[in-house]
Amino acid sequence: MSVRGNIEGLSQVMIQRLESSYDITVERGQVINVQLAQEMAAITHATNKEIAVYLDRRGKVLHVAVGNGDTVPLDEISVRRGHRRLSGVRCIHTHPGEDGDLSPADLAALEIMRFDCMVALGILKNGSIGTIGLGFLELKASEPVTRKMVLTGLRELTEYDYLTDVEEIEKSGDPLFPVDQKSVQEKALLVALQTEKDNQTTLESLHELAQLAVSAGLAVLGKDLQKRSRPDAATYIGQGKAQEIQLAAQAQGADVVIFDDELSPAQQRNLAELIGVKIIDRTMLILDIFAQRAWSNEGKLQVELAQLKYLLPRLTGQGTALSRLGGGIGTRGPGETKLEVDRRRIRKRISDLEHRLETVRKVRNIHRRRWEAMELPVVALVGYTNAGKSSIMNCLTGAGVLVEDQLFATLDPTTRIVELPGHRSFLLTDTVGFIRKLPHHLVAAFRATLEETMEAGLLLHVIDGSNDQVDEHILAVHQVLTDLGVMGKPMISVINKIDLIDSDGTLARLLHRVDHGVAVSARKKMGIDQLLQQIGEMLPQPLTLIRVLIPFKKASLVTALHDYGRVINERYSAEGIEMEAYVDQRMKGMLEREGLLTD
Numbered sequence: 001m002s003v004r005g006n007i008e009g010l011s012q013v014m015i016q017r018l019e020s021s022y023d024i025t026v027e028r029g030q031v032i033n034v035q036l037a038q039e040m041a042a043i044t045h046a047t048n049k050e051i052a053v054y055l056d057r058r059g060k061v062l063h064v065a066v067g068n069g070d071t072v073p074l075d076e077i078s079v080r081r082g083h084r085r086l087s088g089v090r091c092i093h094t095h096p097g098e099d100g101d102l103s104p105a106d107l108a109a110l111e112i113m114r115f116d117c118m119v120a121l122g123i124l125k126n127g128s129i130g131t132i133g134l135g136f137l138e139l140k141a142s143e144p145v146t147r148k149m150v151l152t153g154l155r156e157l158t159e160y161d162y163l164t165d166v167e168e169i170e171k172s173g174d175p176l177f178p179v180d181q182k183s184v185q186e187k188a189l190l191v192a193l194q195t196e197k198d199n200q201t202t203l204e205s206l207h208e209l210a211q212l213a214v215s216a217g218l219a220v221l222g223k224d225l226q227k228r229s230r231p232d233a234a235t236y237i238g239q240g241k242a243q244e245i246q247l248a249a250q251a252q253g254a255d256v257v258i259f260d261d262e263l264s265p266a267q268q269r270n271l272a273e274l275i276g277v278k279i280i281d282r283t284m285l286i287l288d289i290f291a292q293r294a295w296s297n298e299g300k301l302q303v304e305l306a307q308l309k310y311l312l313p314r315l316t317g318q319g320t321a322l323s324r325l326g327g328g329i330g331t332r333g334p335g336e337t338k339l340e341v342d343r344r345r346i347r348k349r350i351s352d353l354e355h356r357l358e359t360v361r362k363v364r365n366i367h368r369r370r371w372e373a374m375e376l377p378v379v380a381l382v383g384y385t386n387a388g389k390s391s392i393m394n395c396l397t398g399a400g401v402l403v404e405d406q407l408f409a410t411l412d413p414t415t416r417i418v419e420l421p422g423h424r425s426f427l428l429t430d431t432v433g434f435i436r437k438l439p440h441h442l443v444a445a446f447r448a449t450l451e452e453t454m455e456a457g458l459l460l461h462v463i464d465g466s467n468d469q470v471d472e473h474i475l476a477v478h479q480v481l482t483d484l485g486v487m488g489k490p491m492i493s494v495i496n497k498i499d500l501i502d503s504d505g506t507l508a509r510l511l512h513r514v515d516h517g518v519a520v521s522a523r524k525k526m527g528i529d530q531l532l533q534q535i536g537e538m539l540p541q542p543l544t545l546i547r548v549l550i551p552f553k554k555a556s557l558v559t560a561l562h563d564y565g566r567v568i569n570e571r572y573s574a575e576g577i578e579m580e581a582y583v584d585q586r587m588k589g590m591l592e593r594e595g596l597l598t599d
């Protein structure tokens, strides 16, 4: 992680100290901790320069920057800014030799960048921290308002519960708050190609593309549809249509044109040349959303890897930066950072990421074994994105998983214990939703994440029964499940959002179409008991850990154990085969009757 801003004249030692600040993590909910604040004060004292640190809500340092004494180099700081909300990033900077009262420039920065909060640490002549300025942006009024206060010491700041302020600001935020949309949101034109006679599918897919664009924080200016028997190899939609789009993009001030299919590297290049604005395809858009949403270490690594593998063939010429893209959508990496765009460095980064993923996976396997050791059956939620998987998870567990009317709200698997009546429990896993034309890079990247799903004993297929496209969605999910090789698993079809279905016929038709259907509304908490009951009926038997000694003449039991149980250990000895395995009650009873259990 490199230090930003004006580092000229700084000694190597100071630069190194600044770089090490990236490694400091602040506890979630704390504005800053003593260690980081004191390090900033010490460096400011030694260099007489303004130091700024940008942190996300999880307490991770995103950027460290050096100002020239009175300004923070804001333009170098990239933060995510959807509409309505604050940026999720806070800025903490020092005022060398001054008090911490926030200056008009500080407040302007707070407003422009929509920081969660702005903090100025006044650094006294002797290098210690004096007064501290703390400012918040209010989204209530029609005009942005900043609110500032002065704290008298570091302790007051480290104990300040800023997240509560932030949550309140976001909650009370006027949805019509006129955040400078022009500077915040990129404006997009959407284009789809219709190759078949029937345009219904194309239209629906285009509609979904618009939802994806909004999920990515874009403003959609308009949609366009081009009919052709097949895509043009060079320009996808044909040269004439491209020119038409160029005019429309210019007239409407579009920043980006998004195509509803994966473009070849050549098509993307040619279209960028013809249309003159940034060109993004469906895959890149989905990757961008994933990049913004992934929060676990593994999720981030997976997404960045998928992004880079997608980007690599699209960079023209050796070592050329992807400057055509400028900033914004398509260049955003996981965790508020910008994607690497230098070919040589990308290759290195890819192998780095692969290596690190391997390590993370090993750790995750250990975690999973810990769950397994609890001998609980695993139930996995699957379904089309936005079907209500996380809502159902919350209904069943009160897990507080992020629920949003957005595509791909959930990226990383969450696992919780659910208790059934009669003291039986199971593990419930919520995971990434599926979508039509899911980029294959992503399916590959998320295969590991979906392993939980693949190993579940029961699947809950959550279906948004109120969606016009419900049949296509069911098919798309079945397709992915088939690809993952889990279509044969026991599955409950959970028809959700029945509060939005107005005709009884629709629900009856759906229930008739699926196996083991249960109608629920996660929002209205309807049908949840029936769902739990159905789960109870279909839940695989709980597994128990057993140890057996199988004599050689009964060696066929070894195969049976591998097929129907989960073998942990297997050792050949003089008396036979010693095995340690998780098995269900039926299997255990059988082995017991054979007199093979060893303890």
Ligand SMILES: Nc1nc2c(ncn2[C@@H]2O[C@H](COP(=O)(O)OP(=O)(O)OP(=O)(O)O)[C@@H](O)[C@H]2O)c(=O)[nH]1
Binding pocket: 383, 384, 385, 386, 387, 388, 389, 390, 391, 392, 402, 403, 404, 405, 406, 407, 408, 409, 410, 411, 431, 432, 433, 434, 496, 497, 498, 499, 500, 520, 521, 522, 523, 524
């Ligand atoms: N009316 C209604 N809305 C619901 C119901 N269940 C969920 N929703 C809404 O549907 C939207 C998506 O819900 P989520 O639970 O985030 O869906 P998800 O399947 O986890 O979505 P991703 O994680 O994005 O794949 C949210 O706005 C929910 O409030 C329901 O029973 N009725």
Ligand SMILES: [Mg+2]
Binding pocket: 389, 390, 391, 402, 403, 409, 410, 431
């Ligand atoms: Mg979800």
